[in-house]
Amino acid sequence: MATSEEIEKYCRNCVSRDFVNGKGLVCKRTGELPTFEEECDSFEQDKELERLAPPKPEDFPVSMTEEEMLAEENLPKGILCAVVACIVGAVAWGLISVFTGRQIGFMPIAIGFMVGFAMRQGKGIRPIFGIIGAALSLVSCILGDFLSIIGYISQDYEMGYFQVLAGVD
Structure with missing residues (x-):
């Protein structure tokens, strides 16, 4: 079973995420806190978020000695x-x-x-x-x-x- 931190990290990358004061990160489709165990059936990757993300170390060439x-x-x-x-x-x-x-x-x-x-x-x-x-x-x-x-x-x-x-x- 995934912890609430792991679920939140997973949901932050979904297009169906939303933030509600007092509740936190919720699913736009259900309006409730995420309840899945390992993976969400309706997860859809947010491409815009991925485009705006800072580069990863593997995106850069290997440094020279x-x-x-x-x-x-x-x-x-x-x-x-x-x-x-x-x-x-x-x-x-x-x-x-x-x-x-x-x-x-x-x-x-x-x-x-x-x-x-x-x-x-x-x-x-x-x-x-x-x-x-x-x-x-x-x-x-x-x-x-x-x-x-x-x-x-x-x-x-x-x-x-x-x-x-x-x-x-």
Whole structure:
């Protein structure tokens, strides 16, 4: 014989369930508390409830072991992607700063996010990936600030950008 908790758990998945104050979970068909022993003859699975249910652990792929993750690491690929993001971020910082005439405060955050995301392409789990990503983010911020200063100078002195860049010692 099923306990009242087991019966309630069973009935929660039925389309004929209802809740009545003072009684609790009842059957819509009879208007009474469930009285079956093991299974209800009129049970009908609630598909909407099943669709809204959170995913089960078996719905996710099996996680990888640390050895498998280490085998998939690719530091050169991560560094290459992060260097490209570093350069793109620095150029974007310079262009945005020169065209708007302001240093926007969220640019370092955006560059850090972009370089970090690019570094993840190397699928690294060791700390060196984070250290290199942070260093490249810093380099990108410094380079972006430098490029924006060159842009300001070229505007102020009405010189070409590359002419000013070539004159930097």
